[in-house]
Amino acid sequence: MPFDTPTDTQAAPNKRRDIVSGNPFSVGDGFNALSFRHGMYEGAMDPLIMVDHFVMTEPTFGAHAHAGLSAVSILLEDSQGRFHNKDSLGNDVDLMPGDLYWLKAGRGAVHDEKPRPGGHTHALQVFVNLPARMKYDAPTSLHVKASDMPILSGNGYRARLMLGESGNARGHSSPALPMTILDVMLDAGGRFEHTVPTGKSAFILVIDGAATARLDRKTVMLSRDESISFRRSDANQRLVLTAEAGAHIAILQAAPVEERFVQKGPFAMSTQDEVDAMVAAHKDGKLGSIDA
Numbered sequence: 001m002p003f004d005t006p007t008d009t010q011a012a013p014n015k016r017r018d019i020v021s022g023n024p025f026s027v028g029d030g031f032n033a034l035s036f037r038h039g040m041y042e043g044a045m046d047p048l049i050m051v052d053h054f055v056m057t058e059p060t061f062g063a064h065a066h067a068g069l070s071a072v073s074i075l076l077e078d079s080q081g082r083f084h085n086k087d088s089l090g091n092d093v094d095l096m097p098g099d100l101y102w103l104k105a106g107r108g109a110v111h112d113e114k115p116r117p118g119g120h121t122h123a124l125q126v127f128v129n130l131p132a133r134m135k136y137d138a139p140t141s142l143h144v145k146a147s148d149m150p151i152l153s154g155n156g157y158r159a160r161l162m163l164g165e166s167g168n169a170r171g172h173s174s175p176a177l178p179m180t181i182l183d184v185m186l187d188a189g190g191r192f193e194h195t196v197p198t199g200k201s202a203f204i205l206v207i208d209g210a211a212t213a214r215l216d217r218k219t220v221m222l223s224r225d226e227s228i229s230f231r232r233s234d235a236n237q238r239l240v241l242t243a244e245a246g247a248h249i250a251i252l253q254a255a256p257v258e259e260r261f262v263q264k265g266p267f268a269m270s271t272q273d274e275v276d277a278m279v280a281a282h283k284d285g286k287l288g289s290i291d292a
Helices: 272-283
Strands: 023-027 031-037 048-056 064-066 069-075 083-087 092-095 100-104 109-115 121-129 140-144 151-154 157-163 179-186 190-196 201-209 211-215 218-222 226-230 237-243 247-254 262-264 267-269
Touching (some): 048 247, 121 247, 157 190
Antiparallel strands (some): 023 031, 083 092, 179 247, 190 237, 201 247, 211 237
16 A cells, blocks of 8 residues: 555554554455554564555555565455456456565556455555665566465464475565465464574564464464564474454564665655655656556
8 A cells, every 4th residue: 555644653552562563454345454663663673664464445546566574465365256357567467365466666666556446355455665776676576376385284273385385384485575475364262383593573463353473482462453474483483373253364474674765655765855856757758658
């Protein structure tokens, strides 16, 4: 999604340290979201810039540009109908419930995403920072169909490996820096384990229900719409998720970029001058276009 909210870097009040609740916002009658922004986590969200947990029922944003980051659409399985994705790279696809679409915008790309008539899209929109050395790469994309994602299942859990690696399972690879994305469903009394490798941070979001997350010696209880970002460690860490009454949880894991950046809406560059140049380039039509 192309816009910032007024509360971009302020966490909703929460007495439990490190736990962040999303800030609600809406656009028109067809888009409602909870927004989780990098400034709410004191750097622990890196390389993520933003995660919006949203429902979209009608076209909302129109064609818009991105640069200096990756825009990732994670469709949840309870979405209904098709989510139309069209971009200046020449892609024109309908995403189905459970699909993933990764647009590495690099030096600039234009796209438009909207539900087809009658659609009800339930998804996460994620902005992932690119390191300075990749911000001017040629744009590229990856579409992973739900049917092509490995399913991890066991007593009381089912996890879709939307991207990356977990245990002995291997999914598709990001077209930018490596990332693992897991969409986890826990039954009542369920338990899911995942190893967070050395040097990787982990963002945990409870989409529905309530869960306990334990990363080595740290344990937190998360309710619906609450999140936490665990910073990278110098050793592998075991992440254990449990739920007394069932839960739906997203895990996003990647190595932090650890570089300063400036964000303005859909642009994330190393300096303000670079952001201004991208805004001007888009205004002049230099970042691409989409045919009507």
